[in-house]
Amino acid sequence: xxNVEQSPQSLHVQEGDSTNFTCSFPSSNFYALxxxxxxxAKSPEALFVMTLNGDEKKKGRISATLNTKEGYxxxxxxxxxxxxxxxxxxxxxxxxxxxxxGKGTKLSVKP
Amino acid sequence: NAGVTQTPKFQVLxxxxxxxxxxxxxxxxxxxSWYRQDPGMGLRLIHYSVGAGITDQGExxxxxxxxxxxxEDFPLRLLSAAPSQTSVYFCASGPGTGSNQPQHxxxxxxxxxx
Numbered sequence: 001x002x003n004v005e006q007s008p009q010s011l012h013v014q015e016g017d018s019t020n021f022t023c024s025f026p027s028s029n030f031y032a033l034x035x036x037x038x039x040x041a042k043s044p045e046a047l048f049v050m051t052l053n054g055d056e057k058k059k060g061r062i063s064a065t066l067n068t069k070e071g072y073x074x075x076x077x078x079x080x081x082x083x084x085x086x087x088x089x090x091x092x093x094x095x096x097x098x099x100x101x102g103k104g105t106k107l108s109v110k111p
Numbered sequence: 112n113a114g115v116t117q118t119p120k121f122q123v124l125x126x127x128x129x130x131x132x133x134x135x136x137x138x139x140x141x142x143x144s145w146y147r148q149d150p151g152m153g154l155r156l157i158h159y160s161v162g163a164g165i166t167d168q169g170e171x172x173x174x175x176x177x178x179x180x181x182x183e184d185f186p187l188r189l190l191s192a193a194p195s196q197t198s199v200y201f202c203a204s205g206p207g208t209g210s211n212q213p214q215h216x217x218x219x220x221x222x223x224x225x
Contacts, residue, residue: 032211034213034214036213042218043115043201043216043217043218043219044154044201044216045216046213046214046215049211049212049213051211089153089154091154097142097144097159097161097205097206097207097214098144098156098159098169099144099154099156099203099214100156101146101153101154101155102153103151103152103153104153
């Protein structure tokens with residue numbers, strides 16, 4: 001079973017701070033990497049699907065990069081807002097569409 | 112477009128009871144899956160299906176059965192509920208590997224086994 005590691009486990013920042021967190025995975029057996037945003041009491045919401053080494057994707061103040069050769073992806077949030085508070089999940093699509101999830105990074109943004 | 116619909120949203124069972132968690136999607140997705148979410152454990156795959164008539168086990172399949180008689184529906188059955196199955200269950204669907212598309216999740220079913 002593929003192992004997906006996310007760090008840090010939790011993060012507390014002030015409104016306006018920029019922040020980033022990491023997803024690490026085995027660089028072999030890679031097909032696609034998914035990022036999801038998960039608010040408490042809601043369902044995970046897709047942010048990005050990344051497949052190519054060097055891929056960079058952006059949605060508003062959130063962006064992500066992918067390095068498949070070294071097995072990591074970074075998620076960046078520029079100018080964090082309280083509404084960005086959520087758990088950010090990384091998942092690896094290794095085969096057949098199965099997603100192997102990391103345990104997530106829980107972000108808290110204080111006003 | 113309803114997306115992925117899970118029922119019920121909440122359920123309390125006694126140990127040994129059986130029940131079925133329902134999941135339906137209206138996006139004509141071939142791939143469907145069930146996850147459970149427990150504190151400190153993230154989302155763990157229980158069972159999945161790559162198309163009607165095809166199912167397979169995920170990381171934590173014990174105590175659960177599934178079937179996929181239609182593309183739209185993927186019910187999860189607990190045959191004899193145990194307290195260890197207290198969890199939040201999420202159903203997801205997607206086009207499958209090769210589509211570069213994300214999976215879509217239902218709102219979850221919160222299940223408590225007494």
